[in-house]
Amino acid sequence: MFTTLWFIIRASIGWGTLILFGTILITNGIFRNHVPGEFIFLPFGLMGLVIGIIFSHVRRVRLIASKVTASTLSNRQRRQIEIPLEANEAFELVDAAIRDLPGAEDTESARDSLQIRAKIKRIEPYQANFVAELKVLDFLTTKRNQILATITPGDGIGSLTLICEPERPAWTDLFLVDNGTNLENAEAITRAITRRIAERRRKEKASAAESVTEKELTVAKLNLLHAQVEPHFLYNTLASAQLLTRADPAAADQMLGNLITYLRHSLPRTEDTASTIGEELERSIAYLDIMKIRMGARLNIQIQVPAELKALPFPIMMLQTLVENAIKHGLEPKTGGGTIWIIARQHEGNVAVTVADDGNGLGTEIGGTGIGLKNVRERLRLAHGNAAGFVLVGNFPSGVAATITVPAIKIKGEQHA
Numbered sequence: 001m002f003t004t005l006w007f008i009i010r011a012s013i014g015w016g017t018l019i020l021f022g023t024i025l026i027t028n029g030i031f032r033n034h035v036p037g038e039f040i041f042l043p044f045g046l047m048g049l050v051i052g053i054i055f056s057h058v059r060r061v062r063l064i065a066s067k068v069t070a071s072t073l074s075n076r077q078r079r080q081i082e083i084p085l086e087a088n089e090a091f092e093l094v095d096a097a098i099r100d101l102p103g104a105e106d107t108e109s110a111r112d113s114l115q116i117r118a119k120i121k122r123i124e125p126y127q128a129n130f131v132a133e134l135k136v137l138d139f140l141t142t143k144r145n146q147i148l149a150t151i152t153p154g155d156g157i158g159s160l161t162l163i164c165e166p167e168r169p170a171w172t173d174l175f176l177v178d179n180g181t182n183l184e185n186a187e188a189i190t191r192a193i194t195r196r197i198a199e200r201r202r203k204e205k206a207s208a209a210e211s212v213t214e215k216e217l218t219v220a221k222l223n224l225l226h227a228q229v230e231p232h233f234l235y236n237t238l239a240s241a242q243l244l245t246r247a248d249p250a251a252a253d254q255m256l257g258n259l260i261t262y263l264r265h266s267l268p269r270t271e272d273t274a275s276t277i278g279e280e281l282e283r284s285i286a287y288l289d290i291m292k293i294r295m296g297a298r299l300n301i302q303i304q305v306p307a308e309l310k311a312l313p314f315p316i317m318m319l320q321t322l323v324e325n326a327i328k329h330g331l332e333p334k335t336g337g338g339t340i341w342i343i344a345r346q347h348e349g350n351v352a353v354t355v356a357d358d359g360n361g362l363g364t365e366i367g368g369t370g371i372g373l374k375n376v377r378e379r380l381r382l383a384h385g386n387a388a389g390f391v392l393v394g395n396f397p398s399g400v401a402a403t404i405t406v407p408a409i410k411i412k413g414e415q416h417a
Helices: 004-032 038-066 087-099 137-141 168-173 181-228 231-247 249-266 277-298 318-331 370-387
Strands: 077-083 103-111 113-120 142-151 158-166 301-305 338-347 350-357 388-395 400-407
Touching: 004 038, 004 158, 038 181, 077 087, 077 181, 087 103, 087 113, 087 158, 087 181, 137 301, 142 181, 158 181, 168 338, 181 370, 231 249, 231 277, 249 338, 277 301, 277 338, 301 318, 318 338, 318 350, 318 370, 318 400, 370 388
Parallel strands: 301 338
Antiparallel strands: 077 158, 103 113, 113 142, 142 158, 338 350, 350 400, 388 400
């Protein structure tokens, strides 16, 4: 309250002194001491207008800064801002912030000295006051404000000295107010700098998160490549084919043909595209045909995949992983063998592919172990996020049912090993 009162008194004294001298000059020079009675009210009317203008300035400063201090009331604003960037980067950021100000014109940037000067067209928030109407006082008014920004280099930071002031001499501040326009410019530049730094930090965090995700995806791909062709399976299949060449050449030929089909689908691809349910099913059937020759009547196969679903995108090698787990952990160890089912269904924009068996089951370890199931979960998370799911449960009356659910349309960013 004292600050506001002192500001009003100081400006009133300045204008009162100017009006007093003006009145004396007019009285002695024009009327020669014969002053009309009506003229005596003119100085008081002028003082009333002056006080009204000062109050408007104080009120607008309060609206902009929400507080009234000697600093905010001043026509000339100074800010010292620490920018957490190298001096050259800070210079680019401040230069862009100033050029984007409303009414910015005649902007000059000196990169070597790290200085920016700009003229800002003054936008009067209120209608022209009586000072602007009195052309004889044009030398007291100004149509533009000006900005001087200087960057001081530091250790990994740039220190900004920002000055916003009217384009007129400082002594005129005894009479004139800027209605908070320079305070508004200083606050606008400060906000712009803060916003641009925050946006830069968000981009850096997003880039870092993307790099971490890409690294995780690469690791998952490499792990999957190691797990795609199991050496023991390959050796056992070749050994079985070698034995069959003597006892049953036709069966050996069939086994080798299925192995070729399996390997052709298992080799890493160079293109960055998803596989389809049909392609993954063909690979799994080739694998199951090999196991059928090895296990004989102990293995039964049931496929329930509608033809219209075979063209839908599906993550590569995931179906094969579930089939291999069903054989290895469920049916092969079981004395009498059993049946494996591959079932695909579409529901509410998703496609679910289930591999079930009636083998030994996993008992209480229904969460799944090993690199295969770990890769399935990790790749689904990386490629689809929360849009995909993987569920492993016990089958009735025995065995395990594993289901992968993915969107029925291709997700942008889906990748394969």
